[in-house]
Amino acid sequence: MAPSANATDASPKRNAKAHPHRGRHVAIALGAAAVALACAEFAGAQYYTDHFxxxxxxxxxxxxxxxxxxxxxxxxxxxxxxxxxxxxxxxxxxxxxxxxxxxxxxxxxxxxxxxxxxxxx
Structure with a gap:
């Protein structure tokens, strides 16, 4: 019996081929989040150098x-x-x-x- 279309779509190899840059996109998103957090920390530290x-x-x-x-x-x-x-x-x-x-x-x-x-x- 031939596999159904749903079964082949769910295979890891097929998903990897369908989204070849998924890992890079996740890494970029995590990197951007880390940069945003670092900027927020820096801004807060600067603000409180002269504020109580x-x-x-x-x-x-x-x-x-x-x-x-x-x-x-x-x-x-x-x-x-x-x-x-x-x-x-x-x-x-x-x-x-x-x-x-x-x-x-x-x-x-x-x-x-x-x-x-x-x-x-």
């Missing part, structure tokens, strides 16, 4: 994905608004940042915070 990683807090404030410049701006705003109130024994005074020339060097503060989160530096 998700879940990072500084003095209890969430700084996830902020740049060091953005953290410095927040520190500057907070330090400019700083004040304290002292009262007792006939004294009742509020002291503000401008009254005492408060200088916290926000850029240095942000760089130091970033350095503490990046063990490679």
């Amino acid at each position: 990683v998700p879940g990072t807090t500084v003095n209890g404030a969430d700084v996830s994905n902020l740049t060091t410049s953005q953290l410095a701006a927040r520190v500057r705003k907070g330090s400019d608004a700083w004040s304290t109130h002292v009262s007792g024994q006939g004294l009742d005074v509020t002291i503000r940042a401008a009254d005492v020339d408060l200088d916290v060097s926000p850029a240095a503060y942000a760089r130091k915070a970033k350095a503490q989160t990046d063990p490679a530096r």
Whole structure:
């Protein structure tokens, strides 16, 4: 009895002849996927050289994905608004940042915070 058309189509030799470049196409697809993953890893690493990683807090404030410049701006705003109130024994005074020339060097503060989160530096 002669083999049916379906049986001969399913033979490995016949499929190999029908798709002679299948192995090369698979290799190219896997290579392209590997390159795409490497590019994504590189892009992420570059992004986080100047950004805080998700879940990072500084003095209890969430700084996830902020740049060091953005953290410095927040520190500057907070330090400019700083004040304290002292009262007792006939004294009742509020002291503000401008009254005492408060200088916290926000850029240095942000760089130091970033350095503490990046063990490679």
